[in-house]
Amino acid sequence: MKASKFTTSIIALAVTAAFSAQAADDRYIIKVDESKKGLVKALAKKLGGELKVDGKGFIAASFAGKDLSQVKGLLNNPHIQMIEEDQRRVPLSVYSDTAGNPATTQLTPYAVVQSQADQVNFNAGAGMKVCVIDSGLDRSNQDFIWNNITGTNDSGTGNWDENGGPHGTHVAGTIGAADNGFGVVGMAPGVDMHIVKVFNEAGWGYSSDLAYAANICSGAGANIISMSLGGGGANSTEENAFKAFTDAGGLVVAAAGNDGNNVRSFPAGYSSVMMIGANDNNNAIADFSQFPSCTSTTTTGKGKNRTTTTTTNETICVEVTAGGVDTLSTYPAGMATSASMSADGVAFASSSMENAGSASGSTFYMGTAESTNSGANGNICLIDRGVISFHDKVQNCQNSGGVGAMIINNEAGMLYATLGDANATTIPAVGAAYEDRSALLAASSAEINIGASDYGFMSGTSMATPAVSGIAALVWSNHNGCTGTEIRDALKSTAEDNGATGHDDYFGHGIVKAKAASDYLTANGCGGGVVTPPPVEGGDITADASGYKAKGKNKVDVTWSGAATASVDIIRNGSLRTTTANDGAYTDSFRTSGSFTYKVCDQGTSNCSTETTVNF
């Protein structure tokens, strides 16, 4: 079997506009000559406008009850360049990463919030250990509690703590990056990990490598095996290795694959291994996430006796999903490129376009930057997307003396772009989200940085898999009397249904939720849905119920003694049927058939008789 790693370069943000285009709150943007802005502000105020935003070269104001043409009519002034509706924008992403520079600030990847990992405390004393079978974890990254991490060298792939590409380091960070004020935070921060390096840059491994690795994980005392890898074709040696680990109480988690088709990958396809799909930050399935069928067919007998049986088995398809599109995590030091920016000292999300470096200064709004403008000299250019190429915009900023460029999207979401192959510019340039436009234009200073980073983005079911492994460790650390299979069942029972209603091939049970799973185990015990009812308190009340038919109706005579209150509650099938005088007898009457369980309780208390069942 070829085991190819499951990283995809597809940055497929299918963010179709989901915001309203209607004019909102009678708000308008008025573009003005900056030098005459005070005059226009005074005019707007005089005409009943209420100033909302005082930006560079524009203001935003509300005019109660006025439509666009009325406002244009009111504000007929030569210093006004343009008036347009101030559209209401809402955040498109249900979840997003926190913004900032990970070298100095700890960022929370969106999947942490989406999966409720931030709502459960990791219990470091529980001794959870996750075994990561991947391309090594590079010791150069500082965002790990290295004392808690061990590994196994492999003669074929080299030292486990030297990266064979960034994949394994990224995966490990999603599981257990430390909660320490910088970098990122993992699902189970600081969890013990054992690293088995089965890949190097070439990205190859074999079934036998994985079977061997499973034994190493077992020997290292791991509770969980996390494999962001897979390939086609089952192999009995490999399957037996993971089944043995599971049978011994462990949990094995593996990626569904990134080909966006219904092919079943292995080891995820084995019943003993939990298959993980990837969703994005809008709770949508990743377009690359594989979705094998949950049905399998087996043929028995020969000739006329040949029978084909189709069985449904949810352990051979995707069981749950977690965030795996544009996942921010750890890289070997300096191997990632990242951008960070701030405006008036506040961090904003940004994307790296081109030209490593740092720049800071006053902001200068260049519109769409179709020509040079001496006002940009020494400043950070704020530029709207549109009309000319990104490269030419940055070139015009630079030729104007600008020290850095920020290009703001003209449609919803973050602007991800480059300056092209023939880049002749040298100043750092970043993309910015449309949603931040007003705030950015209102800022008077900005700072942008593009550089080699220890943190970067990857997409793939490879990124969703360690998210689930880490969440399993997090939940399990609070319920460490459970088995891996019980943790697996709890994660499935409490996953948030998405996509087609109910269990489906893409999401399985849905997006994992750590808090819900932990609460579920607290409420139900490790066995989950098998609820052991509390012993029925007989108290002093004894009761009986007998059913009969009369005039086409079902009748039940309930009789009791020993109740202490003036009235008693008659409980039928767990719900209050009536409260009646404590006179020892009540007759219930109804037409529906079925099974009816009665008990009698002191009014408003849980002091009840035992239950008696009557069937019609």
Ligand SMILES: [Ca+2]
């Ligand atoms: Ca950290």
Ligand SMILES: [Ca+2]
């Ligand atoms: Ca499976």
Ligand SMILES: [Ca+2]
């Ligand atoms: Ca579903």
